[in-house]
Amino acid sequence: MSGDAVSYLKMNGLGNDFVVIDARKRALTFTDDRVRWIADREQGVGCDQLIIMEVPKDEEADIYMRIYNAEGGEVDACGNATRCIGHLMAEELGRPNVVIETNAGLLRSVKDGDQVTVDMGVPRLQWQLIPLAEQFEDTTGIELQIGPIDAPVLHTPSVVNVGNPHAIFWVDDLDAHDLSLAGPLLENHPIFPERANISLAQVISEDHIKVRVWERGAGLTQACGTAACAVGVAAVRKGFVEGEVDVELPGGILKIEWRDSDKHIMMTGPYEIEGEGELPADLFESDAA
Numbered sequence: 001m002s003g004d005a006v007s008y009l010k011m012n013g014l015g016n017d018f019v020v021i022d023a024r025k026r027a028l029t030f031t032d033d034r035v036r037w038i039a040d041r042e043q044g045v046g047c048d049q050l051i052i053m054e055v056p057k058d059e060e061a062d063i064y065m066r067i068y069n070a071e072g073g074e075v076d077a078c079g080n081a082t083r084c085i086g087h088l089m090a091e092e093l094g095r096p097n098v099v100i101e102t103n104a105g106l107l108r109s110v111k112d113g114d115q116v117t118v119d120m121g122v123p124r125l126q127w128q129l130i131p132l133a134e135q136f137e138d139t140t141g142i143e144l145q146i147g148p149i150d151a152p153v154l155h156t157p158s159v160v161n162v163g164n165p166h167a168i169f170w171v172d173d174l175d176a177h178d179l180s181l182a183g184p185l186l187e188n189h190p191i192f193p194e195r196a197n198i199s200l201a202q203v204i205s206e207d208h209i210k211v212r213v214w215e216r217g218a219g220l221t222q223a224c225g226t227a228a229c230a231v232g233v234a235a236v237r238k239g240f241v242e243g244e245v246d247v248e249l250p251g252g253i254l255k256i257e258w259r260d261s262d263k264h265i266m267m268t269g270p271y272e273i274e275g276e277g278e279l280p281a282d283l284f285e286s287d288a289a
């Protein structure tokens, strides 16, 4: 028997939306089917990612954050959700600084009003760590070209791992591309053994880049925090920007700084609580009480 219904918060970071469940007092099992049901916008609650708050294993951390994509699989990083959890924990602890444990390591967040800054750590740039299926010495532009029928060719992406794999295609005009066609082909391209999050990026000026994202395991999203970080890093490596850039996503702007002193990526942006609700108890029926 599962016991009571499970409460959740609905949150988002620039429209990239999450169902957030606090499982610190009650162990819950999230099978692929359960995650897919919760994420389903018709039957369930609807979200891009399911976020579970758990007791941290690392004694330095205030909270452990587990992340599931809408399609059901667990992943290691989610920039927008990290800001949301940074806000929740800052409120709970009564201090702005929070340490969040993830599968990608410890992330430090600082809340300042309606903005949260997260130190997203040092990007991984070696081909084995992206990971790629083949050796590439320079991951600012790997050999990859794809052209869905009747669509312009996308080629030579920059690749960056910020706790999860990202490929960034630099384009002259975002509106000339239909990412809903190219996204699934590129996400599943054999060059990415763990699949990849796919971004199209258009450089507007030396401090402004417009981006659209097809997320691995979630599809088109209003925003993706880790994609914004990966774009910031790739843009510096390409010489398009110096170190700080506004990354404009369909849902709004994230400020990204790739700090010269220690090569850490700093991501700043908002969080939003949309509401709260309860998942039906029978969803967890087979769990032990």
Ligand SMILES: N[C@@H](CCC[C@H](N)C(=O)O)C(=O)O
Pocket: 016, 048, 049, 069, 075, 076, 077, 078, 079, 080, 081, 164, 165, 197, 215, 216, 217, 218, 223, 224, 225, 226, 227
């Ligand atoms: N929305 C997230 C990224 C979520 C995980 C991603 N789809 C993956 O599979 O790596 C973000 O804000 O970073």
